Amino acid sequence: MPFIEASDLVKTYTPKGAPVVRALDGLSLQVPQGTVTALLGPNRAGKTTTVKVLTTLTSPDSGSAIIDGVDVLAEPERVRRMIGASGQYAAVDENLTGFENLEMVGRLYHLGAKRAKERARELIELFDLVEAQNRVVKGFSGGMRRRIDLAGALVINPPVLFLDEPTTGLDPRSRLALWDVIESLVSGGTTVLLTTQYLEEADRLADSISVIDGGRVIAEGTADELKASVGGQRVALTLVEADETEVVRGILQRYGSGEPVPSNEGKTWVVPVDDGPTALSRIVGEVTAAGIALHDAGMRRPTLDDVFLQLTGHAAEDAAEDEKGAA
């Protein structure tokens, strides 16, 4: 039996003067005990709404959600005693110190004054925040803030952990550091559901990935399964200048087994091919003959980017950027 099970979740919003938004459109999800599942998708795909339903923050219009046999919708109080949540929406108090935040959370879990303090001290050490523990969170760096946030989710050693975009907005170094922390945590047997818009993050942390778009799961499996489902090899070209893109597209269409996909403002092109080496040498030959300068050309295995692109018709990170630009 899955530890976390969501079935047919539907959640609609009606923004003022706008048509109904189906944030969740029949989303179903199963997370086995002790595993890490990543919800992968662009902004507004329904990732955060899914986590909000499972952490009792919002109720769906229809559907069901069960965590370790407890009905999330019927018994939210029981669920709150077994989950830890961390992410963009469940923040820490900026005006309290790191230690005070953790102690407060412990008290609100009703651990009692003494145990709440003990546990806060432990977590502060665990997350390498000893020197910063008596400073107000407002002055924390982005990485420290995420760590204290994550520590807050771990106060009761919950069997289930929800991490909503744990590394969004972090610089690469802090992101790597946080990945290490999360990996060590999950090695202890915690069941984790995390959301991310970074394919790399899902690839690295998750046992299983659910790709979601438009409020439903459009594919699921391990990273390898998903990559295999897209199949075959790819030829990737990087142009020096994005001048003659239509010529490039024409050549790639002739030798590829699928539609060529530009990115990086038309400088990078990827096309699925059947016979990698032959296709590569012919493509490079024709492109060079057409007088187009190449930075790089090669074959590669499909990445989760390709998976996402194939499934949704748009690139994950591009979509995320678009949303940010629109907001």
Place this chain on the structure above:
Amino acid sequence: MSTVDSSGTRGAGGGLDARGASATLQPEPGTAIGRFLSDGWIATRRNLMKIIRVPDILVFTLLQPIMFVLLFTFVFGAAIDVPGGYTSFLMAGIFAQTVVFGSTYSGSAMAQDLKDGIIDRFRTLPMSGAAVLVGRTNGDLVINGLSMLVMMGTGWLVGWRVESSFLGFLAGVVLLLLFAYAFSWLMAFLGMSVRSPEIINNVSFLVLFPLTFISNAFVPTENLPTPLRIFSEWNPVSALVQSARELFGNVPAGTPVGDAWTAQNPILTVLIGIAVLLVIFVPLSIAKFAALGKK
């Protein structure tokens, strides 16, 4: 308790094992009432820490009332002639205005906490939602209490005296704080109903400024134009000010009193006002908090 001990750092590798083989920490045994009180205290404590940590709040709480007492006393005091002297007349008005404005903090702070996501953090925890609101309104009560102390001290320095009894003095202070506390619940409800904290600040300024000025707080009302005078007589702020004046013994013989029932029975009016605010907005705010996730 042994569950805590087994987790810890995993040696020189710097690895983490926050969970390890250890079990989930269970709550201490406790009753629902005990937990509610504990939650309420933790939520209150959090808001008190904020008073200390955020200088703006301290300035608003302590310096602004001092400034008001001094400005009104020395600027208006020379121009406004009332029986018993302007300072004696003024202080109840300043008290009332300050605590009513102090209560708006519940609204903007509630809206800010929602925006910051700390409320969502609370809502994932097995704590009482009502306790969050109790903590919020308690925070205002402390802020208002501090403001009152500062104002009374400043007032005393410029010549304000309680002319009644110690009991009258206590009753006056309690009435002012209780009214403001009840008003905090209304503001907390509004704070959960708006999209941003700024809206609360702007609206409360636009509504409360006229409400406190078209009253007997700073000027005698008998010479106001008739519509304003009638408004002022029925204005709950006037009743609050009049009650405080009477309880502090700051109403010399011969001071005119309005004809409205509320002007004739100010203390009863304030008590009814407190009851009505609490009966409506305590349940409404708690229901609103519980429904935060439904929208």
